[in-house]
Amino acid sequence: NMVQWQGWELMRAIQAPTLVITGERDTYFPRAAFEGVGKNIPGAQVVDVGVSKHKVQIERHQAVNRAIERFIEQDERRTSWRGHEEVDGSASRPWFKAYSKGTPRSVPIPPRPLQEFLESAAEWLPKRTATVFAGQRLTYRRLNERANQFAHVLHGLGIQPGDRVMLLLPNMPELIMAYYGTLKVGAVVVLPSLDADAALVTDQAKQTGAEVLVTLKDFEPLARAVRKATAIRDVIMADLPAASITNAHREMIQRLEVAGTEADPNVEEGTSVGRPMAELLRDAPVHAVRSNVCCDDLAAIVFTSGTTETPKGVCLSHANLVANTLQTRHWLPDLQYGQEVFLSVLPLLHSYGMTVAMNLPIALGATMLLLPAFELEQVLQQIWAQKPGFFPGVPSMFAALTRASNVRSYGLPTIHACISGAAPLPVEVHESFEKLTKARLIEGYGLTEAGPVTHADPMDGHRAGSVGVPLPNTDARIIDLASGADLPQGHIGELLVKGPQIMRGYWGQENTPALQGGWLHTGDLAVMDADGFFQIIGRTSEIIVVNGQSIYPRDVEEVLYENNKVQEVAVIGVPGPDSQPIVKAFVVPRPGVELTQTELLEL
Numbered sequence: 001n002m003v004q005w006q007g008w009e010l011m012r013a014i015q016a017p018t019l020v021i022t023g024e025r026d027t028y029f030p031r032a033a034f035e036g037v038g039k040n041i042p043g044a045q046v047v048d049v050g051v052s053k054h055k056v057q058i059e060r061h062q063a064v065n066r067a068i069e070r071f072i073e074q075d076e077r078r079t080s081w082r083g084h085e086e087v088d089g090s091a092s093r094p095w096f097k098a099y100s101k102g103t104p105r106s107v108p109i110p111p112r113p114l115q116e117f118l119e120s121a122a123e124w125l126p127k128r129t130a131t132v133f134a135g136q137r138l139t140y141r142r143l144n145e146r147a148n149q150f151a152h153v154l155h156g157l158g159i160q161p162g163d164r165v166m167l168l169l170p171n172m173p174e175l176i177m178a179y180y181g182t183l184k185v186g187a188v189v190v191l192p193s194l195d196a197d198a199a200l201v202t203d204q205a206k207q208t209g210a211e212v213l214v215t216l217k218d219f220e221p222l223a224r225a226v227r228k229a230t231a232i233r234d235v236i237m238a239d240l241p242a243a244s245i246t247n248a249h250r251e252m253i254q255r256l257e258v259a260g261t262e263a264d265p266n267v268e269e270g271t272s273v274g275r276p277m278a279e280l281l282r283d284a285p286v287h288a289v290r291s292n293v294c295c296d297d298l299a300a301i302v303f304t305s306g307t308t309e310t311p312k313g314v315c316l317s318h319a320n321l322v323a324n325t326l327q328t329r330h331w332l333p334d335l336q337y338g339q340e341v342f343l344s345v346l347p348l349l350h351s352y353g354m355t356v357a358m359n360l361p362i363a364l365g366a367t368m369l370l371l372p373a374f375e376l377e378q379v380l381q382q383i384w385a386q387k388p389g390f391f392p393g394v395p396s397m398f399a400a401l402t403r404a405s406n407v408r409s410y411g412l413p414t415i416h417a418c419i420s421g422a423a424p425l426p427v428e429v430h431e432s433f434e435k436l437t438k439a440r441l442i443e444g445y446g447l448t449e450a451g452p453v454t455h456a457d458p459m460d461g462h463r464a465g466s467v468g469v470p471l472p473n474t475d476a477r478i479i480d481l482a483s484g485a486d487l488p489q490g491h492i493g494e495l496l497v498k499g500p501q502i503m504r505g506y507w508g509q510e511n512t513p514a515l516q517g518g519w520l521h522t523g524d525l526a527v528m529d530a531d532g533f534f535q536i537i538g539r540t541s542e543i544i545v546v547n548g549q550s551i552y553p554r555d556v557e558e559v560l561y562e563n564n565k566v567q568e569v570a571v572i573g574v575p576g577p578d579s580q581p582i583v584k585a586f587v588v589p590r591p592g593v594e595l596t597q598t599e600l601l602e603l
Contacts (some may be wrong), residue, residue: 002469003227004594007424007551008036008040008124009337010039011041012040012337012456013039013106014042014044015042015104015330017043017045017071017108018041018043018044018045018108019044019045019047019067019068019071020038020041020044020045020046020047021047021049021064021068022034022037022038022046022047022049023048024049032123036123037123039116039120039123039124040120040124040584042326042329043107043109043110043326044109044110045071045108045110045111047067047071049063049064049067050128053526053536060598063108063483076431077294082237093470093475093532094240094530094531094532095469095470095531095532095533096532097531097532097533098458098461098469098531098533099458099469100331100333100458100459100460100522101333101460101463102333102334103330103331103333103459104330104472105472106472106473107323107326107327107330107472107473109319109323109326109500110295110322110323111295111319112318112322113183113294113295113297113318113322114183114299114318114321114322114325114359115147115180115183115184115293117322117325117359117362117363118140118143118144118147118180118465119144119288119364120365121140121144121362121365121498122140122141122143122144122392124338124365125140125338125365125488126139126140126141127139127140127141128140128338128365128367129367130142130143130362130367130368131143131173131176131367131368131370132367132368132370132386133171133172133173133184133347133370134241134371134378135163136173136528138173139141139183140365143173143176143177144180144197144216145286145452146173146177146179146181146281146392147176147177147180147184147282148184148284148285148286148287148288149177149181149284149285149286150177150178150180150182150184150277150281150283150284151181151182151184151185151288151289151291152289153181153236153280153281153284154181154182154185154212154496155185156185156284156542157212157233157234158211158233159185159187159211159212160186160187160404161185161187161292161293161297161402162186162187162188162298163187163188163211163212164187164188164189164190164208164209164210164211164301165178165182165187165188165189165210165211165212165213165214166190166192166204166205166208166210166212166214166232166505167179167182167189167190167191167193167214167215168192168201168211168213168214168215168216168219168222168349169214169215169216169238169345170216170240170347170373170375170398171344171345171348171353171370171371171372172240172370172371172372173370174214174238174277174357175348175349176348176368177281178214178236178277179348179354181291181356183299183318184288184289184291184293185289185291186291186292186293186297188299188300188301189299189300189301189397190204190205190208190210190300190301190303191300191301191302191303191349191350191351191354192204192205192303192349192488193303193304193305194305194347194349194350195305196303196311198222198225198226199292200311201222201226202225202226202229202230204303204313205226205230205231205232206229206230206231207313207507207508208301208313208507209236210230210231210232211231211232211233212232212233212234212235212236213226213227213232213234213235213236213274214235214236214237214238214277215235215236215237215238215274216237216238216239217237217239217240217241217276218240219237220237220272220273220274223235223237223273223274224273225558227273234275235273235274235275235453236274236275236276236280237272237274237275237276237277238276238277238278239276239278240372250309267293273342279352284462286414291358293318294318295317295318295322296317296318296319297317297318298315298316298504299316299317299320299321300315300316300320300321300354301313301314301315301316301463301507302314302316302350302351302354302374302448303448304448304449304508305350305448306370312507312509313506313507313508314351314448314449314503314506314507315503315504315505315506315507316351316451316503316504317504319500320451320500320502320503320504321355321359321451321501323451323473323499323500323501324355324359324451324452324453324501325355325359325360325363326363327453327471327472327473327474327499327501328355328356328360328453328456328471328588329352329360329363330472331456331459331471331472332390332417333459334416335364335366335417336364337364337365338364338365338366338571339366340361340364340366340389340390341366341367341369341386341387341388341389341390342357342360342361342366342367342368342369342388342389342390342391342392343369343382343383343386343388343390343391343392343393343415344357344358344361344368344369344370344371345357345370345371345373345374345379345392345393345397346392346393347567350422351446351448351451351452352392352421352422352446352453353392353450355451355452355453356419356421356453357392360495366390367386369386369388374393374397374400374402374442376401376404377587379397379401380401380404380407380410383410383412383414383415384409385409387414388414388415389414389415389416389417390415390416390417390437391415391417391418391419391439392418392419392420392421393420394420394421394422394423395420395423395424395425395426396423396568397431398418398420398425398429398430398433398441399426399429399432399433399567401433401436402429402432402433402436402564403591405566406435407436408422408471408544409494412436412437412439413438413439415437415439416439416440417439417440417442417459418433418437418439418440418441418442419441419442419443419444419445419456420441420442420444420445421443421445421446421453424536424554424557424559425441425443426557426561427464427465427558427561428561428562428564430443430462430464439581440459440462441462442454442456442457442458442459442462442468443456443457443462443466443467443468444457444467444533445467445468445515445518445536447522448503448526449502449503449514449520450497450499450501450502450503450520451501451502451503451523453471453474453501454470454471454474454497454499454501455467455468455469455470455471455474455476455534456468456469456471459468462534463529463531465535465558466529466533466534466535467535467536468533469532469533469534470497470499470532470534471499473499473500473501474497474498474499474501475497475498475499476495476496476497476498476528477495477496477519478491478492478493478494478495478496478526478527478528479493479494479572480493481540489528489529489530490527490529490530491527491530492525492526492527492537492552493525493526493527494521494522494523494525494526494540495519495522495524495525495526495534495536495602496519496520496521496522497519497522498518498519498520502515502518502520503515503520523539523540523541524537524538524539524540525537525538525539525543525552536554537552537554537555538552538553538554542572542573544572544573544583545581545582546560546580546581546582546583547580551573551583553570553571553572553583554571555574556571556583556585557569557570557571557585559603560577560585560587560600560603562603563595563599563603564589564590565590565593565594565595566587566588566589566595566600567584567588567589567591568587568588569587569588571583571584571585571586572584572585572586573592587600
């Protein structure tokens with residue numbers, strides 16, 4: 001009877017909190033079937049009662065009953081996890097009413113390490129294409145095997161659980177292999193600031209005590225300098241195919257080959273600082289390395305961009321990353337397991353790209369179209385040839401696509417959903433892109449300290465100028481900058497967020513002032529409307545105070561975008577006469593138009 005059974009797809013659709021009770025030596029069905037049930041149901045909690053054969057209810061009925069009782073107690077706590085007397089929380093959390101159909105108010109987070117997403121995809125979709133890069137395809141089975149091989153390589157180099165491995169690679173399969181291979185061996189991935197130069201990479205490697213650096217052969221001078229100045233013992237180098245080298249890649253090489261990367265006269269010419277990744281992987285075993293990785297273990301140290309202050313190393317556990325991956329997945333209920341194609345051009349070294357362009361598609365068993373950098377013609381060619389359905393990006397990417405000549409001939413309507421983050425999405429860009437592609441473009445909000453996504457537009461509703469509402473399991477409030485008291489709807493104050501995706505703290509800091517009682521102080525000014533939609537006004541540090549009046553740069557930017565000759569604009573405060581700040585706008589006109597200061601000042 002079971003030969004004809006087709007229930008796996010139904011299991012993948014289960015969203016209710018689920019308990020799976022199994023036994024250590026069950027043999028009635030193939031062992032893979034028992035293991036598959038727990039892996040296939042999203043967020044399922046698996047309890048092994050150690051019984052023989054298949055009759056767990058009869059032989060260990062007391063153990064089974066205890067497991068069920070514990071699960072029910074957990075589920076009762078889960079329904080009121082926010083610690084609020086109201087069961088549904090609708091009065092204090094009006095955003096629940098805005099949730100799309102199919103998006104739950106809370107998501108069960110399984111106590112599993114992040115790499116199980118990849119292992120599950122390799123088991124259930126072994127022949128599914130995982131990555132497309134430089135004309136080459138890699139299946140999920142092969143990607144998982146390569147990650148296993150990399151884990152064995154690290155083990156052979158003496159890497160122990162908790163040791164740090166720094167990755168400095170563009171979007172390519174080797175980055176995913178190294179990322180998940182590091183997690184499989186129980187080590188911690190270190191992702192440096194996206195725009196770091198040689199001095200900053202060296203400093204961040206020194207801060208974290210990284211012992212292995214994985215980078216490109218092109219970055220060998222940098223690798224030599226970093227190894228000389230830090231605790232790094234081994235360097236593993238990958239090759240970027242010539243066809244994938246872009247202008248952005250060349251600029252990255254120039255940025256990294258600065259002070260500290262000069263040739264060392266004590267090193268013989270032709271001597272390499274590291275070993276090729278391909279050579280190390282060649283003879284490594286493809287089976288999983290033995291390790292006991294716990295969901296509470298540290299998974300990644302991701303450095304912030306440092307746009308407003310010195311970059312900090314954000315400590316994210318496996319539980320943090322699993323939570324944010326599942327929160328984002330449930331926010332997009334229409335995505336189908338094993339059927340999606342993602343355009344992964346966001347830098348995977350950035351927390352936004354890491355979660356939404358890598359961990360999320362792997363959790364969905366989706367195909368990732370990997371691009372090392374955003375170059376318009378290359379992106380359009382990928383859209384035309386591979387027909388991706390989901391495109392996470394930043395506002396400048398969507399703006400560039402709307403301005404491209406003959407863009408409709410590339411088949412943009414194959415894209416059915418996009419998410420924009422990392423910067424405010426201008427209303428004009430949002431409207432132009434949706435009109436061009438007929439796709440849903442939703443704006444999201446987050447920060448590295450939150451893994452990173454905390455807010456997003458509902459899939460079936462957008463509010464202009466808003467970053468949407470909090471994701472499942474996420475709470476948010478606005479407080480007064482001076483008193484710290486909660487502010488009512490419609491009042492501007494600092495945004496605080498709380499949820500399972502919030503970091504453990506900053507690397508090297510015992511106490512994190514930004515974390516108080518589980519609440520993360522974002523440093524962003526925001527306002528919430530009556531329906532629970534949040535609007536980001538700006539950073540607390542970016543307020544321009546003129547004659548006692550607070551001016552928020554985004555308010556001015558939105559007005560300037562009303563002139564259709566404006567391509568991009570940024571507003572800041574600069575010192576003026578008598579030490580009084582003045583508002584200054586930097587404006588990029590659209591190509592081929594005449595734009596004067598006078599018409600902007602009049603506007």
